[in-house]
Amino acid sequence: MKLTRGMQLTRRQFTALSAAGVATTALPLGGRALAQTHGGTLTAVFNIEPPHINPGLGTSNVIQTAGGKVFQGLFNLDENYEVVPVLAERIEVSDDGIEYTFHLRRNVRWHDGAPFTADDVLFSFEVVPQFHSRTRIALDRVAETVRVDDHTVTLRLNGPYLPFFLATSGVNMAIIPRHIYEGTDYMSNPANVAPIGTGPFRFSEWRRGEYIHLVRNDDYAIDDLPYVDQIYFPMVPDGSQRSISVETGQTNVIIAGAVNLQDQRRFVDSGQFRIIEGAYNAIGATIVMNINLRNPPFDDVRFRKALMHAINRQQIVDNVFFGTAEVMEGPISSATAYFDKSALTTYDYDPQKAIALMDEMGLPPDSSGVRASFRLIVGQNSANAMRTQELVRLHLGAVGLNATLVAVDSMPTRDAQWDFDLLMMIPGQFLDPDIGVSRFYLSSNIVNNFQANTGGYDNPRLDELWAAATAATTAEEAQRHYSEIQRILSEDVPRIWLAEIDQRMLVRNDLQGFGNSPQEGYAEWDGVHFVS
Amino acid sequence: MQRDYIARFMANPGAVVGLIFLAAVIAGSIVAPMFLGANPWEVAGRPFIPPGQDGFLMGTDMLGRDVALAVLYGTRFSLLIGVGSMLAAVLIGATLGAVAGYAGGWVDDLLMRITEFFQILPSLVLILVLVAFMGASVYSVIIGIGVITWPNVARVMRAEVMSLRNREYVEAARVIGQRPLTILVVQILPNAMPPVIVIASLMIASAILTESALSFLGLGDPNIMTWGYMIGTSREYLRFAWWISLFPGLAIISTVLAINFVGDGLAAALNPRMEEGR
Numbered sequence: 001m002k003l004t005r006g007m008q009l010t011r012r013q014f015t016a017l018s019a020a021g022v023a024t025t026a027l028p029l030g031g032r033a034l035a036q037t038h039g040g041t042l043t044a045v046f047n048i049e050p051p052h053i054n055p056g057l058g059t060s061n062v063i064q065t066a067g068g069k070v071f072q073g074l075f076n077l078d079e080n081y082e083v084v085p086v087l088a089e090r091i092e093v094s095d096d097g098i099e100y101t102f103h104l105r106r107n108v109r110w111h112d113g114a115p116f117t118a119d120d121v122l123f124s125f126e127v128v129p130q131f132h133s134r135t136r137i138a139l140d141r142v143a144e145t146v147r148v149d150d151h152t153v154t155l156r157l158n159g160p161y162l163p164f165f166l167a168t169s170g171v172n173m174a175i176i177p178r179h180i181y182e183g184t185d186y187m188s189n190p191a192n193v194a195p196i197g198t199g200p201f202r203f204s205e206w207r208r209g210e211y212i213h214l215v216r217n218d219d220y221a222i223d224d225l226p227y228v229d230q231i232y233f234p235m236v237p238d239g240s241q242r243s244i245s246v247e248t249g250q251t252n253v254i255i256a257g258a259v260n261l262q263d264q265r266r267f268v269d270s271g272q273f274r275i276i277e278g279a280y281n282a283i284g285a286t287i288v289m290n291i292n293l294r295n296p297p298f299d300d301v302r303f304r305k306a307l308m309h310a311i312n313r314q315q316i317v318d319n320v321f322f323g324t325a326e327v328m329e330g331p332i333s334s335a336t337a338y339f340d341k342s343a344l345t346t347y348d349y350d351p352q353k354a355i356a357l358m359d360e361m362g363l364p365p366d367s368s369g370v371r372a373s374f375r376l377i378v379g380q381n382s383a384n385a386m387r388t389q390e391l392v393r394l395h396l397g398a399v400g401l402n403a404t405l406v407a408v409d410s411m412p413t414r415d416a417q418w419d420f421d422l423l424m425m426i427p428g429q430f431l432d433p434d435i436g437v438s439r440f441y442l443s444s445n446i447v448n449n450f451q452a453n454t455g456g457y458d459n460p461r462l463d464e465l466w467a468a469a470t471a472a473t474t475a476e477e478a479q480r481h482y483s484e485i486q487r488i489l490s491e492d493v494p495r496i497w498l499a500e501i502d503q504r505m506l507v508r509n510d511l512q513g514f515g516n517s518p519q520e521g522y523a524e525w526d527g528v529h530f531v532s
Numbered sequence: 533m534q535r536d537y538i539a540r541f542m543a544n545p546g547a548v549v550g551l552i553f554l555a556a557v558i559a560g561s562i563v564a565p566m567f568l569g570a571n572p573w574e575v576a577g578r579p580f581i582p583p584g585q586d587g588f589l590m591g592t593d594m595l596g597r598d599v600a601l602a603v604l605y606g607t608r609f610s611l612l613i614g615v616g617s618m619l620a621a622v623l624i625g626a627t628l629g630a631v632a633g634y635a636g637g638w639v640d641d642l643l644m645r646i647t648e649f650f651q652i653l654p655s656l657v658l659i660l661v662l663v664a665f666m667g668a669s670v671y672s673v674i675i676g677i678g679v680i681t682w683p684n685v686a687r688v689m690r691a692e693v694m695s696l697r698n699r700e701y702v703e704a705a706r707v708i709g710q711r712p713l714t715i716l717v718v719q720i721l722p723n724a725m726p727p728v729i730v731i732a733s734l735m736i737a738s739a740i741l742t743e744s745a746l747s748f749l750g751l752g753d754p755n756i757m758t759w760g761y762m763i764g765t766s767r768e769y770l771r772f773a774w775w776i777s778l779f780p781g782l783a784i785i786s787t788v789l790a791i792n793f794v795g796d797g798l799a800a801a802l803n804p805r806m807e808e809g810r
Binding site: 238239240243260262263266315319320322380383386387390391393394397404405406407 | 571573574575579580594595596667668750754755765767768769770771772773
């Protein structure tokens with residue numbers, strides 16, 4: 001089977017999504033419940049142990065994979081980026097695109113038996129943005145939240161905001177229980193490691209360093225679901241052991257990052273596993289290098305352009321990602337809305353151009369051929385980042401740049417402390433530039449947070465354009481601003497864009513019922529069942 | 533006397549083979565890159581080319597680098613770390629052991645308690661902590677291995693010095709008025725060295741193994757190509773690209789074995805009684 005790039009959000013789909021009044025349908029979630037076989041155990045092996053599994057308080061692949069079964073959002077997005085109601089059974093949007101009214105399901109109970117109400121929603125809208133950089137940007141636009149009654153909430157924005165549904169779908173905006181968290185220190189609340197949610201699976205046990213165990217929620221809001229009895233998330237730091245756990249039949253769901261691409265291909269070729277296409281499309285993963293613009297020579301745009309010319313990005317795509325990635329040409333990935341290739345200044349792989357640029361800026365090689373030495377910070381638990389840095393340092397070395405690798409346990413800490421020259425990371429773009437891209441370039445976001453504008457890029461013209469783009473009321477208007485933004489950023493090169501990665505999920509062939517949603521890896525999996 | 537040493541060493545076939553092998557490996561690591569290419573990190577072809585194909589004697593690794601070249605470069609760094617950490621351990625251990633053995637009394641007690649303190653700590657755990665604390669680099673690995681292995685040298689040195697310090701020739705030196713430091717360095721140390729040399733040669737082998745373990749666990753210096761690093765990063769692909777792990781593994785086994793043979797040969801050569809006692 002050929003491994004192909006998954007579906008991408010097209011302009012048409014995006015425009016359809018942003019049209020006001022999109023989601024007044026009440027999809028009967030139980031409708032798919034054609035008496036399936038009950039029972040069985042899902043096992044999805046993790047490469048690292050999450051600090052907690054509350055997706056309202058943190059975002060990482062493993063937090064969202066495990067937490068996505070326990071917690072839910074108000075709605076999810078389907079493969080066409082249409083709204084699928086979850087905790088909200090109906091959503092109304094006013095014609096001017098400013099007022100969003102959520103009618104909540106009435107029969108939902110938290111796993112401890114407490115009823116789910118509008119108070120939980122209001123509480124979550126207040127708390128979650130404090131911990132989610134991408135949700136915060138969207139909810140900054142909320143002027144007023146109104147509790148209409150026990151099961152109705154209205155949000156009033158201070159202007160139309162096209163990506164509102166993208167920014168507040170379940171993957172970005174989990175609803176967490178007010179009665180558990182109110183008045184506590186959220187991050188140290190014991191419920192983070194023994195969570196209480198509304199989802200199809202309830203927390204059972206967490207053996208530190210071994211596994212997380214979830215069991216079927218018998219009081220799930222949708223009768224007859226979920227089908228499987230339990231889910232195990234074993235934590236296995238060693239890649240070869242993870243592959244063995246697939247071969248022995250223990251692991252039957254292979255999430256992103258669990259198994260290397262060669263083994264994935266082997267499992268698919270063996271006919272036992274299949275790829276769930278586009279299971280991480282909503283994440284839109286990219287691999288980039290953050291640049292600390294405060295440190296010379298990185299403050300010179302000619303040097304940053306030299307880096308772009310010096311790095312053979314096609315080789316990274318071919319030899320690290322084996323074709324499951326594409327060269328990333330600019331700040332907005334081709335999988336994200338408003339990508340405009342015609343606006344970009346592109347940088348071909350040409351070491352001679354890199355050398356010419358460095359000669360021009362007066363950065364000659366010393367007696368041993370070295371023009372500059374600096375540190376490259378890489379998180380050592382990411383095999384892809386570690387392989388990529390080996391090639392990057394090789395390419396830089398060829399033009400006289402001596403990049404010393406600093407392999408760290410906690411790359412996010414170094415990023416947040418601005419303690420790097422170059423720093424490799426794998427951020428998602430989450431389909432819209434205002435959710436996943438602006439955080440790296442806005443001068444208002446030069447803060448000590450992971451995945452903020454930690455490089456210190458400060459361009460007032462760009463800030464203005466970004467404000468105009470997010471205030472746009474039509475996709476055409478937004479596109480005009482975003483094209484200009486891409487023109488400026490690709491000329492300024494405040495970050496090194498390496499590749500757009502196509503992450504994938506594999507499931508064993510005796511499993512059916514996975515959806516086609518663009519965040520299926522983090523979805524509830526309530527319809528998943530075994531077939532014989 | 534010296535001719536006796538050499539003759540006894542040469543009489544041990546294992547030691548001679550080991551020595552020849554080591555000499556060949558060292559020469560190879562210096563000469564071969566001139567023909568194969570200068571940079572072991574250079575991408576030379578497609579990833580995962582099996583050994584013997586497309587002109588790659590040992591195939592290519594997961595990034596398309598030449599495994600044969602990397603193994604040869606690994607020799608340099610593995611031996612560098614082996615010899616470097618041996619020297620560090622001997623420097624610390626021999627000094628403290630000699631002082632303790634010669635001075636005796638409370639100095640001996642104090643130094644031996646310190647030595648025991650290091651001996652009772654699990655060595656791999658201690659070195660993991662040390663390297664994690666100092667940051668992964670060639671120097672921190674060398675220092676780390678030196679710190680965990682010096683107590684053995686110290687104990688052997690102390691025992692030798694204690695047995696030698698009351699010999700008649702030492703008493704004679706004392707009578708003619710030589711100062712303690714001179715006696716220690718000129719009279720005692722040369723005669724105490726043979727067992728230390730044997731231990732030191734074996735320590736090179738164990739240092740190579742320790743460095744491999746560290747790199748395998750991802751704590752070695754990622755800026756240099758060592759055998760342990762090669763195995764550590766390629767073990768994920770063992771099922772279908774066995775050659776990336778196998779060749780550095782063979783290099784570790786054969787080099788460590790050769791050093792052990794040489795060490796045995798040295799022991800036999802420097803201590804003829806051992807041979808007679810068998």
